[in-house]
Amino acid sequence: MKNKEISALFSRIADALEIKGELPFKVLAYRRAAAVLEDLGEDVESLAEEKKLLSVPGIGSGTAAKIEEYLKTGKMKKYQEALSGIPEGLLDLLEVQNLGAKTVQLAHKELHVRNLEDLKKAIRDGSLAALRGMGEKRVDNIRKGIESYEKAQERIPIYVALTIAEDVLGYLKGAAGIGRVSVAGSLRRMKETVGDIDILASGKNGARIIRHLASYPKVRRVLAEGTTKGSFVVASDFGDRQVDLRIVDDGEYGAALQYFTGSKAHSIKLRGMAKERGLKISEYGVFRGDKKIAGRDEEDVYAALGLPLFPPEMREDRGEIELALEGRLPEIVDYDDIRGDLHVHSDWSDGNIPLSRLAEMGRGRGYRYLAVCDHSRAASYAGGLTPARVRLQMREIAALNAKLKGFRLLAGPEVDILADGSLDLPDELLAELDVVVGSIHSGFKKNVTARMLKAMENSHLDIIGHPSGRLISGREGYNVDLEAVLKGAQRLGKALELNSFYDRLDLNEFYLKKAKDLGVTISLGTDTHSSGGLEMMRFGVGIARRAWLGKKDILNCLSLERLKRKLK
């Protein structure tokens, strides 16, 4: 897939044009094209072959031609042209907070700044501060921007972001005069990683609420502090992270929540629609002329445009608005539709929770079942179980189940898919188990596609675990053709896992969407190894919702009885 590659080119073109002072809308168009490509589920190359590039919103005749040129020749003339006269290191400066194209352009023109080192020098010797429109404070802010840029603030995993956000939310609720309060932004939309943490609150005295948060002991630095808006650096177990807080009147809360939840593309489309209908949407409400017609609740804002209240996870401008207008918005899975967890480890292999405790934890969450999926012997590093140990564990599970009412532990190892695609436990044993998850744990680059396909030929296998093998924190994943695996799963009637551990979220939302389109069933498992692990289910469901999966697409929305029928 060359999606990312081409997206990066467009992004660089946008940066270069912006520094050169090109028409802002042109820059925006390249940015939009880059963002669309980055987020595109389809392979841009196959789209180009099928002559469907123009059907992608944000791709027009200009960018389509450039994509085709690049696919054909490996080059893009516009790219060379845009970057001519721009030193390599200059574009990177746009990543620095508080430093935008205008200032970069100025520093380049007046001081011949070519890269970060030059910029730092210009700050040190005072030449930057001496430029027109600059001054001590602006330079100081740029210096701080460089500081955090050099700390290479990567994107924040959703689990980390939500932990910090809920901590701040708890503190904010103690503020005098505070009304409603919620997370917003990409965190509310449950993206797998977020850039920053957005929180919205309503209240009469915004300045006081913002001061309240500024005095939170975990706030290390106040970046901005106004009457409606504040930015803070908050300390956490996961490092310092930026939290943005906005305060609005309670009567504007719905409009503000809609606006600050985004996504940007979704909101821009709404604003365009509003304009067509003689309305105006802002974070303060929906207006006809000077008259406010909605704003207190999100639902009213959407209703003013004849739209339903979209689940935040669907607000990505991926066709949801058009479908809703036709009354065909799909119903997606809810957080409490999940009847059980289909991937947890116990202290029999590399987990640290006894079976009896797992059963209590599962029941405590209102589940009807929990699949105990300890590793098989090939995963020796994880204390993988031999066939004899598997049988022993099955007996203990049966004994526990005999004592449980309305809840079952399911016996189901996470069996290794070996180098030749066979499974790491004998067929006659697999036949006796409730559920069989097959996963790759070694040989990430070796014939992974063929091995997975062969494993799926085994009639005892039910689910392929973490099919891509990627870790969000930085492991690329298997060398695998997921399209082929999806088609194999469709043909052989197997389920694929959505591993819901926050650093995996594997399959990702794009392949999940494809799975849904192919009618492939998805199984949600948290890959729990320790206490708190079951909580990861919310991230899996969040991603499932982003992929528009419904109850019927998900194995563990089934009752125990129907699940058992489906598995055997």
Add this chain to the structure above:
DNA sequence: GCCGTTTTCGGCCCGACTGTTTTCAGTCG
């Protein structure tokens, strides 16, 4: 550069905050 049940030309989301300015420009989301 993209886009169109008002348009193939002429629009393109819009407001807060900050710092530099005597009324606004840059940056951000």
